[in-house]
Amino acid sequence: MDANLAAPPVLSTANDDVFQASAETGPRSQLSDEELRVRYEIARTAAEIREGAWTRIALQFPDHMLVDAPRAVELLEGELQICPDGEGAVARRIHILADTSYSACCVDEVAAEHVDADVVVHYGRTCLSPTSRLPVIYVYTSHALDHEAVARAFEAETTSTG
Incomplete structure (x- = not known):
């Protein structure tokens, strides 16, 4: 301990300091x-959500797709606002499930139950293990194929080196 201390150290922020929200630094969907x-x-x-009349929806994204989750929710909410056949607006809550307790291919019914979901929308690859408590909408997702990369990889595998 420093014997030269004349007063206790300042352990608080000065009144003239202003706290500002930090800029968003997370990755954004491209x-x-x-x-x-x-x-x-x-x-x-x-x-399918309309057909099932579900109002509490859990969206389960694998880690590598979480970057798209906020915008996917916005688009889904917008699509759900469209009322076909004169159907009135229905109040729905959408929850994003992340950091699944199991492999990303398995539906995380436990996390979905924590948000009291009626249905789980599972994105990405799946093992199609049966669920016991909740209905599931499987969305396998479609990705663009980089034809040039495939051709290069094929050539690299099939070209003889000697």
């Missing part, structure tokens, strides 16, 4: 709205 609509099958998902 896909256009149309690419997101196609990749995450927004129209089909909304149609």
Whole structure:
């Protein structure tokens, strides 16, 4: 301990300091709205949610797709606002499930139950393990194929070196 201390150290922030919100630093999706609509099958998902009359929806994204989750939710909410056949607006809550307790291919019913979900929308690859408590909408997602990269990889595998 320093024997030269004349007063206790200041352990608080001065009154003239202003706290400001930090700038968003997380990764952002590079896909256009149309690419997101196609990749995450927004129209089909909304149609199935309407058909099931579900109001508490859990969206389960694998880690590598979480960057798209906020915008996918916005697009899904927008699609669900469209009322076909004169159907009135229905209040729905959409929850994003992340950091699944199991492998990303398995539906995380436990996390979905924590948000009292009626249905889980599972994105990405799946093992199709049966669920016991909740209905599931599977969206396998579609990704663009980089033809040049495939051709290069094929050539690298098939070209003889000697």
